[in-house]
Amino acid sequence: MSLPMRISQVMLSKGWGGAERIFIDLVKGLAEQGVQVQAIMDERFPKKDQLEGIANVFPVYMRAFSHWDFFAAHKLKQAIKQFSAELVHCHLSRAALMGGKAAAKLSIPSVVTTHNNIKLKYCCDIQRFLILTESQRQYLFANGVSADAITKIPNFSNFEPVTELQPRSAPVFVAYGRMVPKKGYEDLVRAFQLVLQQQPGVRLIIGGDGQEKGKLLALVDELNLAQQITFSGWVEDVSQFLAQGSVFVLPSRNEPFGIVLLEVMASGLPIVTTKTGGAIEILSDDTAYFAELENPASLAEAMLQGLNDKQRWYKAAQALSLFNDSYRKGSVIPLTIDYYRSLL
16 A cells, blocks of 8 residues: 655745635645645735645644745745655745755755746756646746646635526626735726616625725725725625526636636626636636627626627536636546655
């Protein structure tokens, strides 16, 4: 009987977003399959408690003040050595820099999930790259990474998919996420104003929080939309939040992948999205309605299609089927484990 695989997963972020969420889900998914997982996190990581008390998961907390924190890098290497890791899997740039160096010194393989177009100066010691989209492959090619060092494995979601669609007639758009400039919520508010001019009675519910919320509230007041737009705060129960709407809108200006899209696909709602790298990789005209980036008029047109097109629930059904086939944990975790085995 072979011994369990031992993998160090390194995430030194202090924030919370899609990359951090997939790190948590990946650690849990690997542990469920019997992999021994060392989860190395910054002690300020907001969701670290989600990995405590789980079989096969061994959390380690440290504080990294910068990419070039010598003491943190030494502590990281010692933790990996004490765990007897067979491979180091890094997430985002700080982990790539420190984890790659530690793996090189310990003579074990290293891999980074890019999550975005990571600056390669942080990947000098990384041996392999896990990408999420073809645009990330082209970025790595253009910056001198060889084809045999790149493997594509998509993100996944633990979201429990619906078993049947529940079409909703109420004209309510829903959107949620971090309120930062790249998420495009200002474009959404302006697009909604255009939709309202053509179809009075529609509503918009926006979930989430962040640095742009004050600016968005001011814009809503300026456009006299306070009666039609509701800000519901941070979304804890995604399923319950989505149940309020009849169409989901992702107005992002930049979205390398988009875990939120997977959750909405699983929920069975029609999807309107801008043409970000992640969206055009995951979805197609058969599964969603697309709008141009940073273009409220184009977004409004797509939103009206998503609300009124007779094919909208057919597209939602196709998106749900795609999620079940390609983006569930049961599909992606085995691919990841096989990938690890190929490196060992």
